[in-house]
Amino acid sequence: MKYQADEKRYDTMQYNRCGRSGLLLPAISLGLWHNFGGVDSLDTARAMIHRAFDLGITHFDLANNYGPPPGAAEENFGRIVKRDLAGYRNELIISTKAGWAMWPGPYGDLGSLKYLTASLDDSLRRMGLDYVDIFYSHRPDPDTPVEETMMALDRAVRQGKALYVGISSYQPEQTVKAVAVLNELGTPCLIHQPNYSMLDRWIEEGLLDVLEAEGIGCIVFSPLAQGLLTDKYLDGIPADSRAAKEYGFLRTDQVTEELRDQLHRLQVIAQERGQTLAQMALAWTLRDRRVTSALVGASSVKQIEDNVAAINTTLFTEDELKRIDNILTVTDSA
């Protein structure tokens, strides 16, 4: 059946300015790291993209290596765009990245000009796009001069293959350096993509201050800690969950008794707020106005609906924040 976007798609989503740029991003964005690969159902993937767009999610985040197999998520997304979203390209913010291992040999990994340039061409071909909206350096490369990696981003913009550029998982000092190089080249850094959740708060130790000072947006990945911060693992490990799958990066041994205890206690606060645990965890990442968007993953339409509803209650009382901190701190020292 032909997809027709919901006319009310812009009625409820909140859009936040990305740093000091002209670009607004939805408070909730959708990433295609898992569940959009060759091993997954294309029908479910398609249904999730449709529902996301109908709910005002305009931003879809990819990378060259998303799958499995690597490249498959971009191919599947390309199929969905061609079939259903081609007429909506101007309403979409599509990002991709290069920086993790993609092909054999010395030119398919890390941060060389050679790798990033060839990879972006491959990504555009797989997705059937003329340009991406954001092209990222997926991770810092300790052995390539940052000038070279940033030159690759600048070049992508000058060639019309990307509109904006970003960096992912760069530490504060690395960010300062990369941003200075980009400014010199004349292609400002739009956005940083770090991981951030109640279970990993490293960006509070300096990165957010750097981004604020530089006027750069922040889109946080794995805000649900890959699903740990939901009701999914409260009483066991469901067979269809990410932790139970043989591919991916969430392991069953990460679901400890201490974590479960912590999750049960967090859920009490979520219930008092009238939210699911997932909704509270997402709202918590968005409580800091420097966080532009929470970049979630999903394996079903229902999860996307649940997650988008998080934006209805993003304010926290001082007391709630203190209680959450206490719960998180207990496990830190356990």
Ligand SMILES: NC(=O)c1ccc[n+]([C@@H]2O[C@H](COP(=O)([O-])OP(=O)(O)OC[C@H]3O[C@@H](n4cnc5c(N)ncnc54)[C@H](OP(=O)(O)O)[C@@H]3O)[C@@H](O)[C@H]2O)c1
């Ligand atoms: N820049 C980087 O280096 C980097 C690294 C990682 C991720 N990312 C980006 O960030 C995106 C999100 O990462 P992520 O998938 O780890 O994010 P996440 O939102 O922390 O975890 C998503 C997983 O949580 C579960 N889930 C989501 N909503 C739920 C709900 N309402 N109730 C119960 N369970 C729910 C699902 O697990 P099940 O599949 O088990 O149902 C889903 O696959 C990626 O797709 C990618 O775009 C970037």
